[in-house]
Amino acid sequence: MKLPSEIPAEHNSNIMTPENRSLGFEFRGDGMEYFKIWIVNILLTIVTLGIYSAWAKVRNNRYFYSNLYLENDNFRYLADPISILKGRLIAVAALIGYYILSLFLPIVAGFLALVLVFSIPYFINQSMGFNHRMSSYKNIQFRFKGSYGQAFMVIYVWPILGILTLGILYPLALLKANEYFVRNSAYGTSKFDFNATYKDYGMIFLTAIGISIAVGFPIALIAYFVPAFTVVSSLLYIVIYFAVIIYIVVSFTNIFYASLSLIEHKFEASLTIAGTAKVILINLFLTMITLGLYLPVAKVRMTKYICSCLIMHTSGSLDNFSAAEKENISALGEEFGQIFSFA
Amino acid sequence: MLIEGTYLDGKTSKRHNARLEVNNDHKITAIHLTEQQTILSFKHQFYVVESRLGNTPREIIFDDEQLFVCDNHDEIDKLITWYTNSPSHKHSWLYNLENNSKLIYISTIAIVILLYGIVVHGIPSTAKLMAHNVPYFTSTKIFSSLDILDETVFEPSTLPVKRQQDIRALVAPYLSSYQSLQPRLEFRSGMKANALALPNGVIVFTDDFINLIQTDDEIIAVLFHELGHLTQKHMTQRMIQDAMLTIMVVFITGDVETFDLVTGLPTLLLDLTYSREFETQADTYALTLLNKHDIPLQSFVDAMQNLENYYLKENEGKAHSAMNDFFSTHPKISERILLVEQF
Numbered sequence: 001m002k003l004p005s006e007i008p009a010e011h012n013s014n015i016m017t018p019e020n021r022s023l024g025f026e027f028r029g030d031g032m033e034y035f036k037i038w039i040v041n042i043l044l045t046i047v048t049l050g051i052y053s054a055w056a057k058v059r060n061n062r063y064f065y066s067n068l069y070l071e072n073d074n075f076r077y078l079a080d081p082i083s084i085l086k087g088r089l090i091a092v093a094a095l096i097g098y099y100i101l102s103l104f105l106p107i108v109a110g111f112l113a114l115v116l117v118f119s120i121p122y123f124i125n126q127s128m129g130f131n132h133r134m135s136s137y138k139n140i141q142f143r144f145k146g147s148y149g150q151a152f153m154v155i156y157v158w159p160i161l162g163i164l165t166l167g168i169l170y171p172l173a174l175l176k177a178n179e180y181f182v183r184n185s186a187y188g189t190s191k192f193d194f195n196a197t198y199k200d201y202g203m204i205f206l207t208a209i210g211i212s213i214a215v216g217f218p219i220a221l222i223a224y225f226v227p228a229f230t231v232v233s234s235l236l237y238i239v240i241y242f243a244v245i246i247y248i249v250v251s252f253t254n255i256f257y258a259s260l261s262l263i264e265h266k267f268e269a270s271l272t273i274a275g276t277a278k279v280i281l282i283n284l285f286l287t288m289i290t291l292g293l294y295l296p297v298a299k300v301r302m303t304k305y306i307c308s309c310l311i312m313h314t315s316g317s318l319d320n321f322s323a324a325e326k327e328n329i330s331a332l333g334e335e336f337g338q339i340f341s342f343a
Numbered sequence: 344m345l346i347e348g349t350y351l352d353g354k355t356s357k358r359h360n361a362r363l364e365v366n367n368d369h370k371i372t373a374i375h376l377t378e379q380q381t382i383l384s385f386k387h388q389f390y391v392v393e394s395r396l397g398n399t400p401r402e403i404i405f406d407d408e409q410l411f412v413c414d415n416h417d418e419i420d421k422l423i424t425w426y427t428n429s430p431s432h433k434h435s436w437l438y439n440l441e442n443n444s445k446l447i448y449i450s451t452i453a454i455v456i457l458l459y460g461i462v463v464h465g466i467p468s469t470a471k472l473m474a475h476n477v478p479y480f481t482s483t484k485i486f487s488s489l490d491i492l493d494e495t496v497f498e499p500s501t502l503p504v505k506r507q508q509d510i511r512a513l514v515a516p517y518l519s520s521y522q523s524l525q526p527r528l529e530f531r532s533g534m535k536a537n538a539l540a541l542p543n544g545v546i547v548f549t550d551d552f553i554n555l556i557q558t559d560d561e562i563i564a565v566l567f568h569e570l571g572h573l574t575q576k577h578m579t580q581r582m583i584q585d586a587m588l589t590i591m592v593v594f595i596t597g598d599v600e601t602f603d604l605v606t607g608l609p610t611l612l613l614d615l616t617y618s619r620e621f622e623t624q625a626d627t628y629a630l631t632l633l634n635k636h637d638i639p640l641q642s643f644v645d646a647m648q649n650l651e652n653y654y655l656k657e658n659e660g661k662a663h664s665a666m667n668d669f670f671s672t673h674p675k676i677s678e679r680i681l682l683v684e685q686f
Binding site: 096099138 | 349351352353354355356357358396397398399400402408409410412437440441442446447450451453454455457461542579582583586589590
């Protein structure tokens with residue numbers, strides 16, 4: 001017996017009286033718990049000569065999705081390890097073939113590289129389609145449907161224009177990429193929207209350049225006149241570089257969520273430079289001194305921090321989304337992207 | 344008995360408080376929707392129970408993507424036992440592994456040792472085996488690596504033709520015993536003092552290099568070093584090793600999309616370590632050959648010393664830090680000279 005497709009009358013009252021709430025995202029994972037999962041994954045991956053890595057991927061992703069809560073409901077990762085394994089085997093075979101070809105038949109490899117360049121937009125679409133379809137919240141899957149042409153524009157044409165205009169159009173290239181990604185994404189049948197402007201993005205870059213010059217120039221001056229200062233100044237440059245990078249990452253993340261909307265629902269991210277820097281520094285330091293063993297715990301800390309800064313401003317209930325049509329996308333694009341590291 | 348949880352029909356995002364009805368055989372018979380006071384019958388229906396993972400809620404998936412979520416792992420574990428007619432650890436053996444602290448300790452240590460072994464011995468020896476067994480293509484190198492270098496960095500040599508002829512005559516007898524490698528000597532400028540061997544047998548001496556060399560024996564010593572790279576197929580081996588490293592890093596960090604610094608830096612450092620290892624092997628090879636031809640080993644030391652002086656002059660004023668050794672493709676000159684003394 002199936003659930004009646006008509007929603008009971010009492011449920012409809014929710015639509016009539018929209019409630020405006022601010023719901024925080026919450027990550028309930030635990031670093032130590034994930035470490036155990038991660039280490040068992042690696043162990044089994046090594047023991048099975050890499051075959052288990054597909055299962056490991058699913059288990060990793062399940063842990064992160066299932067621990068992400070919004071309004072007390074968790075997200076889910078649905079991928080089937082077998083389909084990931086298939087994609088992964090094909091991608092690895094292709095990579096090995098490509099390496100061998102480039103050693104002995106460079107001309108054929110050159111041609112293949114060209115083919116790869118033109119197939120990247122397709123693979124990226126496939127990869128995002130797969131990942132969206134394999135993500136669900138409240139048992140409603142996400143969807144992604146992008147066209148090859150648009151993807152090509154966003155991956156090649158806009159960035160190249162950005163470079164040709166000496167960076168003036170670069171913020172626009174980033175904006176177009178985000179627009180493409182968001183506007184082709186959907187939760188069930190409801191599409192996401194994105195409404196950032198060129199000015200929002202440009203200002204971030206201008207501020208970053210401004211800070212670099214305002215702080216970097218005096219340091220360069222002092223270093224020029226006081227040679228002994230050189231040691232300190234090179235350290236200061238690293239600090240400034242790090243700070244500016246974090247400023248850019250934080251600003252873009254915040255702008256991204258502020259510009260994101262799902263029908264009438266809005267989002268907000270309030271990452272801070274200090275908070276992000278603290279998490280990254282702790283993570284980097286502990287990962288280095290543990291020779292990488294801290295990596296899983298670091299990932300949990302980062303995810304926890306980002307989620308704690310994310311809020312969804314709902315307008316009305318989140319109960320009325322409906323599922324999209326069924327579709328099938330193989331994991332090939334996703335795995336290609338990862339192995340050839342472009343996605 | 345009844346298990347408390349949540350039911351989602353997979354068509355809308357509305358969640359329903361629900362109770363799972365389980366009969367005495369631990370088989371699911373129905374789901375009671377508490378608010379609607381409806382009962383959905385699930386007798387004889389196929390369902391999948393997701394494996395247990397950390398602290399995440401337990402999911403049971405029915406036909407048409409209907410989903411029941413709950414936290415009562417004990418009861419759900421019993422359920423599986425009866426339904427699949429196989430022991431419960433068939434589904435939760437991973438969970439048991441992940442919560443076996445003894446296993447976690449042991450596998451952490453084992454993995455560190457194993458990875459060390461793979462990186463230090465496994466990858467190099469596999470790559471070596473592969474490099475020596477791949478068929479050697481002599482295809483006239485329409486698109487050889489020398490052409491690429493000519494296009495990008497190299498410029499024609501400005502050495503007097505007489506000098507070039509002298510050197511060719513000098514090395515000819517030594518090259519004649521390496522017919523299978525098809526060694527060919529080339530002179531180029533456009534790069535600082537350097538000698539390099541390309542996989543197709545081309546050995547390039549740069550003008551700066553020839554100019555800093557003081558005796559013929561030094562040229563022979565460096566030639567032997569490059570022949571060492573060629574006979575041991577170091578270029579090919581390094582490419583294979585890099586490919587293997589990349590695949591390994593992708594599999595192990597799995598889908599931990601961390602900042603590239605955390606995964607990229609070790610990969611780079613490992614590649615450089617491999618490179619330094621190859622240099623030492625080529626040095627050892629050169630020393631053996633020098634002995635065989637009764638050329639004093641001091642000529643190798645002299646060549647190294649001349650290179651060192653040249654680079655000290657080139658980098659004048661720039662402080663040499665320990666960091667550079669870490670990021671160098673070649674071992675330190677002092678270490679290379681030490682090798683001669685111990686030879």
